[in-house]
Amino acid sequence: MKTIITFIIVFGVLVIVHEFGHFFFAKRSGILVREFAIGMGPKLIAHQAKDGTTYTLRLLPIGGYVRMAGMGEEEAELPPGLPLSVELNADGAVTKINTSKKIQLTNSIPMELVRHDLEDELTITGFVNGDESEAITYPVLHDATIIEADGTEIRIAPTDVQFQSAKLWQRMLTNFAGPMNNFILAILLFVLLAFMRGGTPITDTNQLGSVIADGVAEKAGLQTADKVVSIDGKRIATWEDLAMTVSENPEKDLDFVVNRNGQTLEMTVTPRAEKSGNQTVGKLDISVPMKTGLTDKIFGGVTEAVDSSLRIFKALGSLFTGFSLNKLGGPVMMFQMSSQAADAGLTTVIALMAMLSMNLGIINLIPIPALDGGKLVLNVLEGVRGKPLSQEKEGILTFIGFGLLMVLMVLVTWNDIQRFFF
Structure with missing residues (x-):
């Protein structure tokens, strides 16, 4: 269960942060974001905000997505002959189109769809109340909504608020914003890690960090801030040199040459063995030196x-x-x-x-x-x-x-x- 929760949180945060980048810059570019979904699959909760975006919470708690107007795969299918209902305002213009069998609109007019244009002409035509002798055409408001088959209510997508209507640089920024958000999140998390660890590792040095009490290094005589000059005659210049040499020699006696406050010392150190995956590696019970500012x-x-x-x-x-x-x-x-x-x-x-x-x-x-x-x-x-x-x-x-x-x-x-x- 702990693994499942961790997976959902990690995967969910990454995808939502990515999609929020697309969402934010699409809105700034005047592109209608029809839906911002958290999770995937069947809808659980939906709320349409005044900005025209429907925010939904979906059943499968993994990731999420953004539906931008004009992205073809996100458009609802409205084939001729589809039974639906429309809700009109006082001027006889359509404010809502209902294609869902799950939702019933109180003051709506039932219609069998003949044709529609919800992008340019903003009209919908159909046979009303089962009367097929005459097809009636209604004007559709620019900000009208459509209720999809699963009950999700979203705004229609006239041409002027579609993705392709935005300027080229705005569309490029909207496309780049998802990865950009992931880069920003990664940087913030790496900075957070530095604070959680108490500092930043110094890897271009042969100096020891903290020596753990009663550990292998302390028992062998090593102290914090000692500089390891060589191990078994091999020159040690960086922390990576030290870590690699120790890791490759579990439970083997190693001859250390150490510089302590200008004084050269020699001692024998035996790394303890520790399992790491399918390998056994050597450990000294010391930490990498840190910059703590x-x-x-x-x-x-x-x-x-x-x-x-x-x-x-x-x-x-x-x-x-x-x-x-x-x-x-x-x-x-x-x-x-x-x-x-x-x-x-x-x-x-x-x-x-x-x-x-x-x-x-x-x-x-x-x-x-x-x-x-x-x-x-x-x-x-x-x-x-x-x-x-x-x-x-x-x-x-x-x-x-x-x-x-x-x-x-x-x-x-x-x-x-x-x-x-x-």
Whole structure:
């Protein structure tokens, strides 16, 4: 249960923060956000705000999404012959269109749909009260709402509030805002980690941090702030050199040369053995030295975020030199990582969320249709050509990109299942 809750929180926060970026800049650009959903699947609660956005809470507590006007896959299907009802104002204009069998409007007029135009002409035509001798056309208000089959009430999407009606730079910013939010979240979380840990690790030094009482290092005579000059004759220049050498030699006597306040000391230290996954590693019961100033913590968190992004780019680069599904991970791997993080404690959970947030932001900027990066490429292409691709061509590219992503996701998920459960 702890793992499940951790997975839901981590995955949910990452996706909601991502979608909020799209939501915020779409609103600022004058694009109608028809729905902002927390969770997926069947609707539990819905509230339509005065700004025209319907906020919904859905059954499956994983992620969320934003429905922007003019994004074709988000439009409700209204085929001819569809039974529906309309609600009129005092001037005879439609204020509400009900296509749901779950909702009954008290003062509505039943209609069999003949045709409609809710984007430009703003009209709806149909046979009223079962009378098929004459089709009646009603004007539709610009801010009218439509009740979908599941009972969700959203605004209609006239052309002037659709995504394509915004300026090119506004659409580019809206597309980039999701990954941008993930980068901001990652940086904030890495800074938070620096404060929770009490500082930022100093890794370009051979100096010891705190020596744990009654640990291996203290019993061998090592003290806080000692500088390890060499181990078994091997020069030690950085913390990584020290950690690697100790890790590779569990329960082996190591000859340390140490500098303490200008004095050279020699001592024998035997790292204790500790299980780490499928390996046994050596430990000295010491901590990395830390910079503990306020600015050190802030800049240290930012630096760690940058280092995390560089590791992700390096991993992506390795896919081109030697592709392997084992280099990728899907929801199953994320669940496994959430399980390990939940067992390790809050700090590890936050570190996982920070790393995954950076990962999600970068992956979404890969120039593949259906991802934000692919949309940005189409925006750039539009700027070069002076006109956008036709919706048909853009839809085909998006469909192909989405299909490739789904195939890859299935392969990665199956590979993860085999790795972790068989």
